[in-house]
Amino acid sequence: MSEKYVVTWDMFHMHARKLSERLLPASQWKGIIAVSRGGLFPAAVMARELGLRHIETVCIASYDHDKQGELNVLHRAQGDGEGFIVVDDLVDTGNTARAIREMYPKARFVTVFAKPAGASLVDDYVVDIPQNTWIEQPWDMGICFVPPLARK
Numbered sequence: 001m002s003e004k005y006v007v008t009w010d011m012f013h014m015h016a017r018k019l020s021e022r023l024l025p026a027s028q029w030k031g032i033i034a035v036s037r038g039g040l041f042p043a044a045v046m047a048r049e050l051g052l053r054h055i056e057t058v059c060i061a062s063y064d065h066d067k068q069g070e071l072n073v074l075h076r077a078q079g080d081g082e083g084f085i086v087v088d089d090l091v092d093t094g095n096t097a098r099a100i101r102e103m104y105p106k107a108r109f110v111t112v113f114a115k116p117a118g119a120s121l122v123d124d125y126v127v128d129i130p131q132n133t134w135i136e137q138p139w140d141m142g143i144c145f146v147p148p149l150a151r152k
């Protein structure tokens with residue numbers, strides 16, 4: 001990826017709140033299925049905003065940091081997703097999203113970020129990101145010292 005898009009916790013929180021607002025009224029939902037691990041972060045914010053306490057997971061891994069590999073489903077919430085919001089942090093190539101759609105055809109599937117190759121696979125998302133850009137999520141970063149520009 002040639003570009004980087006750095007996401008702070010504050011910005012992530014703000015976007016996840018915006019996504020929650022679009023899912024009102026909360027009474028239409030039985031709960032949330034978080035696509036672990038990335039989807040756990042927006043799921044926590046959305047559960048708080050929408051007053052939902054039934055949280056399930058579907059545990060899928062496909063990337064070793066930025067290297068894409070085989071899709072590996074380690075655990076899946078039962079059912080076809082009816083009455084549930086399925087949430088992931090982002091959709092990139094759409095590989096994960098395609099598998100999610102097959103598993104939960106009746107769910108509302110949302111993400112915080114979407115790149116063009118996967119955007120049409122989700123029902124809603126908040127931020128558009130170019131395909132050549134790597135999203136650096138706040139849970140993958142830390143605060144570190146930056147040396148001053150003028151050094152002796």
Ligand SMILES: O=P(O)(O)OC[C@H]1O[C@H](OP(=O)(O)OP(=O)(O)O)[C@H](O)[C@@H]1O
Binds near residue numbers: 039064118
């Ligand atoms: O659209 P795609 O190209 O499939 O990429 C999107 C998926 O990749 C990341 O998960 P990852 O597999 O890295 O696992 P993680 O959530 O545990 O970090 C991200 O959280 C999405 O689930």
Ligand SMILES: [Mg+2]
Binds near residue numbers: 036038039088
């Ligand atoms: Mg993921």
